[in-house]
Amino acid sequence: MMSTSDRFSKRGPVSRVECGVVSRHNTALKSASAFISVGVSGVTRAPWTMLLACFVVALASANAVQAEQLITLRNGITLRGVYIEIATLDQNSFSLGADGGIQSRPIWMVDDGLRRTYIHRRGMVNNAPVDVPDLGLRIEFPQPVADGGDEVGSIGRILGVSPLNAYGRRELTVRGVDGSPTILHQGLTELTARYAKLETLKAEKSIRLDMRVATESIDTPSLLRIFQKRLDPNNPDERLETVRFFMEAERYGDARKELQSILNQFPEQEELRPQLTALVERQAMQLIEQAQLRRESGQPRLAEAILKQFPLGRVGRVTRLRVQDELTAIAKIRTQRDETVALLRKLLADLPAADQAALKPIADEIDDKLSANTLNRLSDFIRLGTNEATAARQRVALAIAGWILGSGSGEQNLTLTISLIEVRDLVQQFLAHPNPGARAAILAKLKTLEATRAELIAKLLPLLPPPMASDQAIAIHRGSEDAMESSDAAFHVPIDAVPDPHVQGMYHVGLNQDDYNSLTVTKPFDIPEPSYVVQLPPEYDPLRPYPCVVALHAAGAAAETQLNWWAGVASKQFLAPDESAAVEAADTETTQPPMPDHVRLGRAAQNGFIVVAPRWTRGGQQSYEYTMREHDAVLRSLRSAMRRFSIDADRVFIGGHGAGGAAAWDIALSHPDIWAGMISISAEPRKTLLHYDVNAVYMPTYIVMGEKDGRPLKRNGAVYDDYMSYQHDAMVVLYRGRGKEFFYEESGRIFDWMKTSEHRRPRLPESIEVASMRAGDRFFWWLEWDESLPDTVMDPILWDAVSSPKHAKVSASVGANNEIRISQAPSTAFTVWLSPDMPLDFGDQITVRYRNRRSNFQFSGEIDMLLEDTRTRADRVRPFWGKVSIP
Structure with a gap:
């Protein structure tokens, strides 16, 4: 009988297993051993510990193999891989040294085996x-790979991919040079936890290609088939x-x-059974992390269902306590919400009858719509609402003002607060009404109210539901403008939006x-x-602001x-419908449309993003x-x-393929x-993009492409070099051995990138230094001009007819x-838009100068421009309060 050590050192038919370096210190090995011991007590661990045998070997030869590094970026992202410093991304041999030699740029290329990420x-x-x-485990598979022939320089558009068979082989069908399908036979030669290396196999006319795909993109049945073929199933x-x-x-x-299957087949391996607990613990931690993510993304019901x-019964005490803590946190918010509403109603009961009647609708609204998403609005009331030293009128005013203006309003004047309710409702009517005459009448009425102040309206605007999905909008649309009382509906279908009959949200x-x-x-020419489609995240609440991706489809594709890419392909709903909801629907007199039976479970759903996909190309259009x-x-x-939808204007990203x-x-x-x-995937920068890198200083940029997409660093390396500067927040990602693809593997890191605190729309800049080349590129933050001078604009359709296109410089400052x-600027007539978010004193005269011209502005408190x-x-986050024109 073999010893435990002998058994775990035998490799079987796997060609070779390489062990990467764990660390240059012993701490990593201690950490790994501690993880294996989770939840196991008083049990011999020798067999399981020996799974780390190659880690020990790696430690002994740490100097021979380089460790990876964690590189933390200023934008909040952490990269992992081996880095080297390079001078340039430009691989065009004709440009190297053209200006007195290569200009050295401190660019880091971080290689994780799957992709190379370039940063300044x-x-x-x-x-x-x-x-x-x-990476601790590198499994190599013997394949008849091509050892001669030309190396593939470019891969055409992928037309089809067959699944990996038991031998780790597949057929990749791509569009050939002449447009006909070309089949590449590939074999899996190396497999790690992060990537799979696929190389072309020998053929009559061999070619060489080293392609990397993310291991997470390979389904479990395929992996098991490969392992079963390569490993002895009876060992x-x-x-x-x-x-x-x-x-x-x-x-x-x-x-x-797999471990359970081994134990079922080999009952004598009973000493491994306790290790199932360790795996259950790790799987449990992933579930807890998913529940936390859902709760943070505004999906508390789903988080609670997961927990x-x-x-x-299958996890340790510490994990059980953590689950209970998460459930307690969710329940605490629900309890706090109920207690807050109860306290408000109790205080209202102490007010005179006239005040009670005036405030009952807003109290009912708060009761109906107060949730984990909006509870923070009432933080002042929650903190001071039980203070008996403060009069009930003042505490009620604090609650209602908080509901309308948000946390920190501090307003305790009930008379002003009652006026504020009417101001809010009229503002919603103004934003929703299609009739200019009706809007003028609403504006005139607003100006008679005590609470009509620009600073108060600016505070309430972001807290309103979307203008075309409010109670007021629905009433106007139905022709009953006098019936503006709050509806019982938690969510109105926005005006002109049609729910998809099959996909929820x-x-x-x-x-x-x-x-x-x-x-x-x-x-x-019209x-x-x-025209667009929208996917909302689960448990969408129109009173919660959501980050958004505006996603642009490829030419010839549908929006x-x-x-599908950002939010996931719609799949059959796997959760049983709520029985109480079904009973409630059955009791109603009206017939409800059937509930859509498909859901999207992708990254946008998990992270709480709205996806808006516009239709932007002409029929038959082949390029941008x-x-x-x-x-x-x-x-x-x-x-x-x-x-129509609750989009946070400070967290809107644009991306496309x-x-x-x-x-x-x-x-x-x-x-x-x-x-x-901005996220650009498999794009070709042309025309204005060759001149607008100065504008990119203001724009966090995430560029993804394939190494075999026609040698992108040779074609466009000089363009990417422009983004490798101290002023740019830019990442250029190059997938090894890949062509023009959609790179879904990158979506997880893209969402992490979008969620960092650094990636929000920044404050209005004090100075503007940008470039403009088109007639329509004439609005930058607070500076606008009506028409560009003729010699400063380019017609994109006639671009190639101009020998040396030039951009116009725009410069302005506060x-x-x-x-x-x-x-x-490329004009002589301008409009400067004004906001208190700019470093300006709105209580004093504001002056705008252009050469020898000047115009003055004095804010008088008017709300016309604001609305x-x-x-x-x-x-609704950054409205302008006024404007100045020159001349």
Whole structure:
């Protein structure tokens, strides 16, 4: 009988297993051993501990193999891999040394085996890299790989991929040079927890290609088939390699199932049974983390459901306590909500009858809509509401003012608060009403109310429901403008939005894809009404502001494909419908439409993002054309969506694939005041993007491409170099051996990037230094001009006819003495928009200068501009209060 040590050192038919370095110190090994011991007491651990045998070997040869590093970036992202410093991303041999030699840039290339991430060291790296364990398990598979032939320089568009068979082989069908399908036969030659290495196999005409795909993208049945073919199924020691692989890949559920299968087949391995507990613990921690993510993303009911279905009987005491703490935190918020409403109603009962009647509707509204998403509005009331030294009238005013204005309002004047309720309702009518005459009448009525103050309206605007989904909007739409009382509905279907009959939380606005394509073909110069699809996250609450991705589809694709990428492909609902809801629906007199039976469970759903996918291309369009027609289609769709869905204007990102990636890139740099960041995947930068890198200083940028997408660093390396500066927040990601793809593997890191606190729309800049080349690129934050001078604009359609396109410089700043100076711009007539968010004193005269011209502005407290700007731009977070024109 073999000893435990002998059994675990035998490798079987796997060609070779390489052990990476754990660390240059022993702490990593201690940490790994501690993890294995979780939940196990008084049991011999020798067999399981020997799974770490190769880690021990690696420690003995730490100097021979380089460890990976953790590199923390200033934007909040942490990269892991081996880094080297390079001079440039530009691999164009004709440009190297053209200006007196290579200009050395401190660029770091971080290679994790799957992809290479390029960053500017001084501009992006937060502190010194930290050594961490390399990948512990590298399994190599013998394959008849091509050892000769030409190396693939470019991979055409992928037409199909077959699943990996038991031998780790597949067929990759790509579009050839002549457009016909070409089949590449690939074999799995190396597998780690992070990536799988696929190389082309020998053929009559061999070619060489080293392609990397994320291991997480390979399904478990395929991996098991490969392991079963390579490992001896009757040797438990070899089977344990599968368990160890799944552990390192953090697929603890798969590891647990495989270990259970080993124990079922080999009952004599009973000493391994306690290790199931360790795997259950790790799987349990993943469930807890998912529940926390859902709660933080505004999905407390789903978080609670995950935790209540938790297998408490199979985990240790510490984990059980953590689950209970999470459930207690959710219950505490619910209890606090109920206690807050009860206290408010108790205080209302102590007021005179007239006040009670006036305040009952708002108290009912608070009771109906107060939740974990809005409880923080009443933080002042929660803190001071039980203070008997303060009169009941003042405490009630504190609660209602907090509900309307948000935390920190501190308003205790009940008379003003009652007026504030009417102001809020009239503001919602103004924002929702399509009739200019009706809006003028609403504005006139507003000006008679005590609480009509610009500073109060600016505070309440972000807390309103979307203008086209409010009670007031529904009443106006139904023609009953006098019936403005609050509805019992927690969520109104927004005006002109159509719920998808099959997918929960999906809405259609405007034309469908076929009709939109037909219209743009028959009337190519018309600007269609906004047409887009929207996917809301689970438990959507119109009173919670959500981050949003405006996702642009590839040329020839439908807008819906972007919902699939960002929010997940709609799948059959796996949870049984709520029985109480079904009974309630059965008791109603009206017939309810059937509940959609499909849900999206992808990254946007998990992280609480709204996805808006505009229809932006003409029918038959094959590439991005850099026109204002395309910009208008995207920007009009965004504003339309912001009027209908609760989008946080400070956390709107734009992204896209292929031509959509180029469009996202260009639109972001042409209108940098709108976006919190830009994600471009498999895009080709052309035209204005070759000149707008100065605008990118204001725009966090995330660029993803494939190494075999026609040698991108040779074609566009000089463009990417422009983003490798101290001023840019930019990451360029290059997937090894990949072509023009959608790179879903990168989506997890992209969402982490979007969620960092650094990636919010920054404050209005004190100075503006940007470039403009198109007639429509004439609004930057607070500076606008009506028309660009003729010799400063380019027609994108005629771009190639100009020998040396040039951009116009735009320069303006807010200076001392309440003065704004326009130094340079491609116009002679300007509008400067004004906001208290700018470093200006609105109590004093504001002066705008351009050369020898000047205009003055004195804020008089008027709300006309504030409301009209909010209505037209749909930005309830940063409305402008006034404007100055020159001349």
